[in-house]
Amino acid sequence: MKILVNLTDQQLVHLYVDGNAAALATLVNRYKDKVYTSIYLLVKDKFMAEDLFQEVFIRIIDTLKSGRYKDEGKFLPWALRISHNMCVDHFRKIKRSPSIKTSDNRDIFEALNFSEPSAETKLIEAQTHDRVRRMIDMLPEDQREVIILRHYADLSFKEIADLTHCSINTALGRMRYGLLNMRRIMTEKQIAL
Numbered sequence: 483m484k485i486l487v488n489l490t491d492q493q494l495v496h497l498y499v500d501g502n503a504a505a506l507a508t509l510v511n512r513y514k515d516k517v518y519t520s521i522y523l524l525v526k527d528k529f530m531a532e533d534l535f536q537e538v539f540i541r542i543i544d545t546l547k548s549g550r551y552k553d554e555g556k557f558l559p560w561a562l563r564i565s566h567n568m569c570v571d572h573f574r575k576i577k578r579s580p581s582i583k584t585s586d587n588r589d590i591f592e593a594l595n596f597s598e599p600s601a602e603t604k605l606i607e608a609q610t611h612d613r614v615r616r617m618i619d620m621l622p623e624d625q626r627e628v629i630i631l632r633h634y635a636d637l638s639f640k641e642i643a644d645l646t647h648c649s650i651n652t653a654l655g656r657m658r659y660g661l662l663n664m665r666r667i668m669t670e671k672q673i674a675l
Contacts, residue, residue, distance in 0.1 A: 486505055510539060626660065
């Protein structure tokens with residue numbers, strides 16, 4: 483194991499592809515902190531970051547075993563790109579299930595759930611969420627992205643600006659125009675929440 487630590491990423495990848503599992507363990511140990519931190523900074527949730535971290539290395543293993551990894555000598559940037567893409571996929575998934583948080587960071591529906599909601603209540607909630615999603619889908623892509631990242635992914639405007647490669651003022655402007663457009667859509671289409 484001591485000898486593996488001194489090898490380059492490229493050499494470790496080749497050894498792993500040739501069947502040496504310890505080579506992959508060395509790569510994981512070498513970069514686990516950087517990959518995990520990059521995920522955690524995006525998702526802001528320890529348990530979700532751990533899940534995504536595992537998925538990242540599962541994807542890396544699949545790619546290496548299938549021979550699709552292009553040996554560019556840049557293992558870490560490749561792993562970080564995979565982790566970023568998996569975080570983006572995570573945000574896309576959660577945008578489909580909106581949640582509103584209380585001041586103590588609990589889901590409002592859990593806090594208010596004193597009894598099993600009736601079928602009528604469930605239907606009304608589903609229709610409301612569906613209407614909001616349809617209105618968001620009608621927005622221009624840049625406005626839709628900011629609203630989803632802010633309200634569904636609970637990111638700050640600085641984080642949104644970093645993720646979308648724009649200034650904080652641009653992110654704020656996109657949010658403002660997105661909300662104005664949603665209000666206009668509600669009025670024009672007479673969508674009742």
